[in-house]
Amino acid sequence: MSTGILLQLAQSLLAILLAPLLMGWVNQCRAWLQGRSAPPITQPYRTLRKLFHKDAVIAHNASPLFRFAPYMIFACMALAAGIVPTIANDLPFSPAADVIALVGIFALARVFLALAAMDIGSPFGTLGARREMLVSFLAEPALLMVFFTASFIAQSTELPVIVQTLAHREFAIYPSISFAAVAFWMISVAENARIPVDNPSTHLELTMIHEAMILEYSARHLALIEWAVALKLFTYSTLGIALFLPWGIAPQGDIAALPLALLVMIAKLLLGGAALAFLETISAKVRLFRAPEFLGTAFLLAVLGMLIHFLLEV
Amino acid sequence: MTESFPLLPDGPVQWAWGVVLFWLALGFSALLLQGSQRLLSRLVFPLGALGALGIAGVGAAGMVLPASAVILPIGLPDLPFHLRLDALSAFFMVLLGGASFGITVYASGYFRSMAAGPLALLALWYHLFLAGMVTVLLADDAYAFMVAWEVMALSSYFLVTTDHKVPEIRFAGFLYLLIAHVGAVALLLAFGVLQGGHGDYTFDTMRLAEMTPFWASVAYLLVLFGFGAKAGLVPMHVWLPEAHPAAPSPVSALMSGVMLKTAIYGLLRVTFDLINIQIGWWGTLALALGLITALYGVIFAAVQSDMKRLLAWSSIENIGVIIAAFGLTLIFYTDGKGALAALTLTALLYHALNHAFFKGLLFVGTGSVLHATGVRQMGHLGGLMRFMPWTAWLTLVGALAIAGLPPLNGFVSEWLLLQAFLLTPGLSHPYLNMVIPVAAAIVALAAALAAYVMVKFFGVIFLGQPRDPALHEAHEASWPERLGMLWLAAGCVLLGLFPAHVIGWLSPVVRLLTNQTLVNDGSWLTLAPVSAERASYAPLIFFAVVTGVVLLTYLWVRRVYHGRVRRSDPWDCGYPEQDARMQDSAEGFGQPIRQIFEVFMKVERETPDPFDRNPRYRGASLDKLWFILYEPIERVTGWLSQQAGRLQHGRIQWYLIYSFATLIFLLVFTTR
Numbered sequence: 013m014s015t016g017i018l019l020q021l022a023q024s025l026l027a028i029l030l031a032p033l034l035m036g037w038v039n040q041c042r043a044w045l046q047g048r049s050a051p052p053i054t055q056p057y058r059t060l061r062k063l064f065h066k067d068a069v070i071a072h073n074a075s076p077l078f079r080f081a082p083y084m085i086f087a088c089m090a091l092a093a094g095i096v097p098t099i100a101n102d103l104p105f106s107p108a109a110d111v112i113a114l115v116g117i118f119a120l121a122r123v124f125l126a127l128a129a130m131d132i133g134s135p136f137g138t139l140g141a142r143r144e145m146l147v148s149f150l151a152e153p154a155l156l157m158v159f160f161t162a163s164f165i166a167q168s169t170e171l172p173v174i175v176q177t178l179a180h181r182e183f184a185i186y187p188s189i190s191f192a193a194v195a196f197w198m199i200s201v202a203e204n205a206r207i208p209v210d211n212p213s214t215h216l217e218l219t220m221i222h223e224a225m226i227l228e229y230s231a232r233h234l235a236l237i238e239w240a241v242a243l244k245l246f247t248y249s250t251l252g253i254a255l256f257l258p259w260g261i262a263p264q265g266d267i268a269a270l271p272l273a274l275l276v277m278i279a280k281l282l283l284g285g286a287a288l289a290f291l292e293t294i295s296a297k298v299r300l301f302r303a304p305e306f307l308g309t310a311f312l313l314a315v316l317g318m319l320i321h322f323l324l325e326v
Numbered sequence: 327m328t329e330s331f332p333l334l335p336d337g338p339v340q341w342a343w344g345v346v347l348f349w350l351a352l353g354f355s356a357l358l359l360q361g362s363q364r365l366l367s368r369l370v371f372p373l374g375a376l377g378a379l380g381i382a383g384v385g386a387a388g389m390v391l392p393a394s395a396v397i398l399p400i401g402l403p404d405l406p407f408h409l410r411l412d413a414l415s416a417f418f419m420v421l422l423g424g425a426s427f428g429i430t431v432y433a434s435g436y437f438r439s440m441a442a443g444p445l446a447l448l449a450l451w452y453h454l455f456l457a458g459m460v461t462v463l464l465a466d467d468a469y470a471f472m473v474a475w476e477v478m479a480l481s482s483y484f485l486v487t488t489d490h491k492v493p494e495i496r497f498a499g500f501l502y503l504l505i506a507h508v509g510a511v512a513l514l515l516a517f518g519v520l521q522g523g524h525g526d527y528t529f530d531t532m533r534l535a536e537m538t539p540f541w542a543s544v545a546y547l548l549v550l551f552g553f554g555a556k557a558g559l560v561p562m563h564v565w566l567p568e569a570h571p572a573a574p575s576p577v578s579a580l581m582s583g584v585m586l587k588t589a590i591y592g593l594l595r596v597t598f599d600l601i602n603i604q605i606g607w608w609g610t611l612a613l614a615l616g617l618i619t620a621l622y623g624v625i626f627a628a629v630q631s632d633m634k635r636l637l638a639w640s641s642i643e644n645i646g647v648i649i650a651a652f653g654l655t656l657i658f659y660t661d662g663k664g665a666l667a668a669l670t671l672t673a674l675l676y677h678a679l680n681h682a683f684f685k686g687l688l689f690v691g692t693g694s695v696l697h698a699t700g701v702r703q704m705g706h707l708g709g710l711m712r713f714m715p716w717t718a719w720l721t722l723v724g725a726l727a728i729a730g731l732p733p734l735n736g737f738v739s740e741w742l743l744l745q746a747f748l749l750t751p752g753l754s755h756p757y758l759n760m761v762i763p764v765a766a767a768i769v770a771l772a773a774a775l776a777a778y779v780m781v782k783f784f785g786v787i788f789l790g791q792p793r794d795p796a797l798h799e800a801h802e803a804s805w806p807e808r809l810g811m812l813w814l815a816a817g818c819v820l821l822g823l824f825p826a827h828v829i830g831w832l833s834p835v836v837r838l839l840t841n842q843t844l845v846n847d848g849s850w851l852t853l854a855p856v857s858a859e860r861a862s863y864a865p866l867i868f869f870a871v872v873t874g875v876v877l878l879t880y881l882w883v884r885r886v887y888h889g890r891v892r893r894s895d896p897w898d899c900g901y902p903e904q905d906a907r908m909q910d911s912a913e914g915f916g917q918p919i920r921q922i923f924e925v926f927m928k929v930e931r932e933t934p935d936p937f938d939r940n941p942r943y944r945g946a947s948l949d950k951l952w953f954i955l956y957e958p959i960e961r962v963t964g965w966l967s968q969q970a971g972r973l974q975h976g977r978i979q980w981y982l983i984y985s986f987a988t989l990i991f992l993l994v995f996t997t998r
Contacts (some may be wrong), residue, residue, distance in 0.1 A: 069897040089874035108867035116732040133790030138910030145778040146918040153770035169861040322760045
């Protein structure tokens, strides 16, 4: 038990500390692919440090909710990162929340962000909140469908059990999981405010979603939100790895497998980040009302995966 | 069964009846207090709240004690009232008592500004309404049930039409009364079918009646229609968005939080207790109707701009979720999957209880806003969090709970329901076991949309800048109002944090209906309804970790860096003439939903032309079903009554001819 708690703390801290690195890696890859000279991989850390040192500038009419929300969002993402098996499986936290609760955690963070965005009452904030909620109400059921497919296979909604089942069954390309994987990719792109649904590097009012919500934030509040965003990307990446490429995650009680698991995880994350940057480079951002089509496709794929599981694999 | 006098305190059913009599006495004594506003609001309502607490206590006792019954010699000579209290009635009594305690405490503050005369009448109807609802739960024969049902319907009609001078409110009241009675007729017919020709309308006889599948199905359909009309099942939902906004806020809270649940109680009582056989397609029908209702309700909630109407539509959504759970319970039950039926039924009861608390809280929250500002249109509100922080934060708890967010209570019942959906592949029916898991997507979609609706609801009313300068004078809710809200919010939090206790507490009800109990596989901390391997959720750990990380982060940021803050104007994007009117309006926030789901709506738009000196924009998203279903019915009814009206000439000789013709007709037919 005590090693479990240590492992849990170590993994959560690792996730929190490494998350900006993944962001830096994706940005670096994107710059290379677009023929720009890349910022150093540690750039997100420098940004965070700079932001933490600055004085917070807050609008006159901001309510306590506005100042509380960044902490809340960060805490939600830290919890989510602690639940997903990154290098070790079966952690003491994991009975606290299964995959459905994980969706709930993301939703909680999102609602707080949207509410904080509406708090100042600038037109941009509400605009961003509305768009974010639009994207999320389409993405959330699709994400649940992906999780349901995995749960039907594993007969469980517990992440460690799912990972255990998926990692230890006979290796083959299962059509249900393939459909679910594509759907999960599309949902992650939308939920993490990446191209083609949103563009993380623009502040154009016609298109921005996430950036519009955090326009009023500065200094430490902004830093916490940026960090939470990086954590979210990290969590989604490890979640995708846990569901669709679970090989290499150390099983319960096997301390000796941890160093290898860490190396395998880093390799998978590097590949995944590069793939994200590549796909972002070759696609263009779609209009806002095309986003429902994009997410509808993801939803259909997830449902198809589930039906195929029933038709072919049971 | 013993015949005893009403107030003899020898069992929970007598205690409950005692509270009913107390409420009746309180209601009628309110009429005597017409002169004193002070006594009415500061004495009658708190005493009523005490009665509600009593009912909750009686219900809690009834959950663990064996069923008790009593026959009261009231009513017609050979037709006494049979009352009975078993675990199912007791559960709904806890729901009723728990929610109406908070609401009535709130009401004692809310009605302080009302004139004494109308308030005395209102107090009468209010307590009659409470008494009627409890009697519905206690009734053990069709006669008592229908009498109580009508008392409930009529008293709530008078509560809805409190402001009867406004034509819209009169219309809303009429619509409510009409649909309530169409439903009541269906229930009457259903009881007629259920007694199976014995001529005895006690529920005991009905439990023993042997029914053919055909007649059982007829009874079920009538009951689904009758209770569906009360609960707001699509397409009988139209009265809800009219009647709930019309009523004073505590009454809306009571109607939405509690009264709708009496329909759920009736549905469970008749389907699982009174009818002996259950047939599989009943469940499929209820599931389909429930899912349609849930989706339909939440879509329309998203496009409303009247805050109470928005909540009314959200009630329709929640009722849809409950009816869907009911259908799934039936499906599992008829398939012989008792344990899964127990799980689904637990989700249903849990959600009913949750909805009573968070919807009650949200409705009374709108009441405080209405009192402080006099506005129901969200487009004229905004920024109220600064002027009424108590109301805002407590409403926020309700909004997060109803949006199904952990660690509050809405999430628990949603989680349980999704777990139930995840177990449907175990069904033996070949198609259902594939289609129903997909149907879970609709539940998920409704839940995600509910979050959208609640961000809109809370954000537009309480956050941002005041859209009207008059809002700067908005005042905070009075102390009884805050206490009432605090009670309801505490209910939302506790029901969310201790689910393992709640489902253990629910087990007598579940055992009564499904002969199975739901065993929690986890510790007191963890909810693990099937097995710990299968699924688990521990809201307390969740809550502790989130709180811990928030605190740690806060302290760390303060310690390592600093807590300096500068205040300034909001970022204006280089355009300094921004004002509060430029924020997203309620209509604007609903616009994406309107665009995506336009097929369900009849959208009316009025857009000004570019040269209009005094431009006006209007957009309304109306319920298409009203035009497809209700208007034709209204036209046909109108036409039929017109045709019947031709018989009426107002001349005595014609009426004599009618009588004469009837006489001849009867003579010819009876002598044959």
